[in-house]
Amino acid sequence: MKQKIALIGFGTVAQGFCEILLNKKKELKKNYNYEYEIVAINDIKYGTVFNPQGLNIKKVLEDVRTNNKFTKNLVDWDSIKTIKKSNANVICELAYTNLKNGQPAINHCKTALELKKHVVTSNKGPAVFAYKKLSALANNNGVKFLIEGTVMSGTPVLNLVRGPLAGNKIFSAKGILNGTTNFILTRMEEGMSYQDALAEAQKLGYAEADPTNDVEGFDARAKVTILANVLMGANLHFNDVECEGITKITLSDIEEAKRQNSRWKLIASVELKNGKIIASIKPQLIPLTHPLAGVTGSTNAITFTTDLLGDVTVIGKGAGKVETGFAILSDLLEINDSKK
Ligand code: HSE
Numbered sequence: 001m002k003q004k005i006a007l008i009g010f011g012t013v014a015q016g017f018c019e020i021l022l023n024k025k026k027e028l029k030k031n032y033n034y035e036y037e038i039v040a041i042n043d044i045k046y047g048t049v050f051n052p053q054g055l056n057i058k059k060v061l062e063d064v065r066t067n068n069k070f071t072k073n074l075v076d077w078d079s080i081k082t083i084k085k086s087n088a089n090v091i092c093e094l095a096y097t098n099l100k101n102g103q104p105a106i107n108h109c110k111t112a113l114e115l116k117k118h119v120v121t122s123n124k125g126p127a128v129f130a131y132k133k134l135s136a137l138a139n140n141n142g143v144k145f146l147i148e149g150t151v152m153s154g155t156p157v158l159n160l161v162r163g164p165l166a167g168n169k170i171f172s173a174k175g176i177l178n179g180t181t182n183f184i185l186t187r188m189e190e191g192m193s194y195q196d197a198l199a200e201a202q203k204l205g206y207a208e209a210d211p212t213n214d215v216e217g218f219d220a221r222a223k224v225t226i227l228a229n230v231l232m233g234a235n236l237h238f239n240d241v242e243c244e245g246i247t248k249i250t251l252s253d254i255e256e257a258k259r260q261n262s263r264w265k266l267i268a269s270v271e272l273k274n275g276k277i278i279a280s281i282k283p284q285l286i287p288l289t290h291p292l293a294g295v296t297g298s299t300n301a302i303t304f305t306t307d308l309l310g311d312v313t314v315i316g317k318g319a320g321k322v323e324t325g326f327a328i329l330s331d332l333l334e335i336n337d338s339k340k
Helices: 012-023 025-032 057-067 079-085 105-114 124-129 131-140 158-162 179-189 194-203 218-231 251-259 321-338
Strands: 003-008 036-043 047-050 090-093 118-121 170-176 262-273 276-287 299-306 310-317
Touching: 003 012, 003 079, 003 321, 012 025, 012 036, 012 057, 012 321, 025 321, 036 057, 036 079, 047 079, 079 105, 090 105, 090 321, 105 118, 105 124, 105 131, 118 131, 118 321, 124 131, 124 218, 131 218, 158 218, 158 321, 170 218, 179 194, 179 251, 179 262, 179 299, 218 262, 218 276, 251 262
Parallel strands: 003 036, 003 090, 090 118
Antiparallel strands: 036 047, 170 262, 170 299, 262 276, 299 310
């Protein structure tokens, strides 16, 4: 059955996702029997467009690039109305991440799930502040709430543990979970200033809408909270995670690390210790011989310590337009598969 998709939010991730859909339309049909229409898009900046038969995505992308707003198929709907009134059976929540309380994205997800519409999101807000409630609501209503893109963009992490690693107990997860800060630290090592490196990360679409969330460690803090709660059965609140970002690291600290054959990395860690889950985000000096020292640029890495398989490490892109767009596609393909 053709998926009818509504996009809530039309920023970097949503546009990257649409480009993938356009470029791979034939391949997706042929290899995965995947067919879609984007029937509605709501964006706080561009407005709302709707066509129950499917929008012309190429034109919508062009419209936004040329006019900085939607100009055709306009309707007078806000985000909630778009979810309620459009004929979409899948809602992709791709609006900005709010790490204060997860809103309005939590309401978007809740509204969709109550109407028995699947929800796919890369928005960390609902995953951090309401994962258990929203996934219970999805289960009760016979639909899916999938969040692969919230951690390490499209690099499989949550789906890997839920899928191929199912049956393992996860004792700990440790690694680099923020692309922007890892990119900045790499560039600073090459001699670039912190400000220039941050500006480049923003230009490349790695940074959050408010990059404070990256550099102060809040984005990684959100991701570690998600790992703890979704994969380790914890009940951590965002504020329970000890958190320090990279803003105090200077070029001279980086030079000093080089002299010590080491590198600064923003390390995320969550572990089960004496029956308690403890999580933290902090910069650490990593010896060049350590595998995480070789993870540079916007690349992320995570090592899971499991009971049956020992250590399992995943390394891959942690941020980016197409990379996160792919995470959305991978969850949509799972929904499509589950229908067979
Ligand atoms: N700002 C995030 C990062 C994007 O840099 O990792 C992906 O969540």
